[in-house]
Amino acid sequence: MDTYAVVGNPVAHSKSPFIHARFAQQTGRIMHYTALLAPLDRFEQTALDFRKTGGKGMNITVPFKFEAFALANQLTDRASAARAVNTFWFEEKGKILGDNTDGVGLVRDIEVNLNFPLAGKHILLMGAGGAASGVILPLLQQQPGLLAIANRTPDKAASLQRQFASHGNITSGYYHDFAGQNFDLIINATSASLHNELPPIPADLFHGTSLAYDMLYSSRLTPFLELAKMQGAGYLADGAGMLVEQAAESFLLWHGIRPETQTVIRQLKDNLRHPTS
Incomplete structure (x- = not known):
């Protein structure tokens, strides 16, 4: 099963796992998506360790977007312009593609x-x-x-x-x-x-x-x-809508399909109001 993650500090509050689980269900993709807390001085090691264990892609949140830019060895045009990265795609032969979907x-x-x-x-x-x-x-x-x-x-x-x-x-x-x-x-x-x-x-x-x-x-x-x-x-x-929309762009990069977002935005907002639902 392909594995993906969001990495940040803090990261426990992140709804990215919730969103990507619904994208996967919607598109029939079999994948696992988790949240990783990286120590403030160990972002690079956290990302590389995740790749070594088979991780396919990663979202990056506060405060690591500039460090992610520095770690990527290939960049999309929009990541190059931003000089900040919020999405990794771990390709073959050690290539780390950095994108910015924000x-x-x-x-x-x-x-x-x-x-x-x-x-x-x-x-x-x-x-x-x-x-x-x-x-x-x-x-x-x-x-x-x-x-x-x-x-x-x-x-x-x-x-x-x-x-x-x-x-x-x-x-x-x-x-x-x-x-x-x-x-x-x-x-x-x-x-x-x-x-x-x-x-x-x-x-x-x-x-x-x-x-x-x-x-x-x-x-x-x-x-x-x-x-x-x-x-x-x-x-x-x-930023609930933005979170879902940027996640959809990451999903498109990883899987070649852009999921429908309106339903997931409604589900996310409902989950924020009723966390156990």
């Missing part, structure tokens, strides 16, 4: 599932880590009016701005640099919600915002979405 998953969830076209929109992306890196190019490819990157460390945001400057109208800065500006869409790509915390968001940042999107998912509103609701954002969404 961006296409996010865009598909926003534009298809939420019916929110991105063309011409002003977007604020919070964070400059691996999660943010993976979604910038796919967002810019939808031709928004502006993509702004806010980060606690402005130099990291500025580095991403330079990296993607040729692909669209992009700017960067510290969070408070964007106080008083209006954004149609604000995306939280930080890990703050994982720790039940908030990024340093300026007062009234969500004024006039049509969609507040947290790339993390939860059984209840994250602190980011609670604040967005309180400040009057028009619509709130977490």
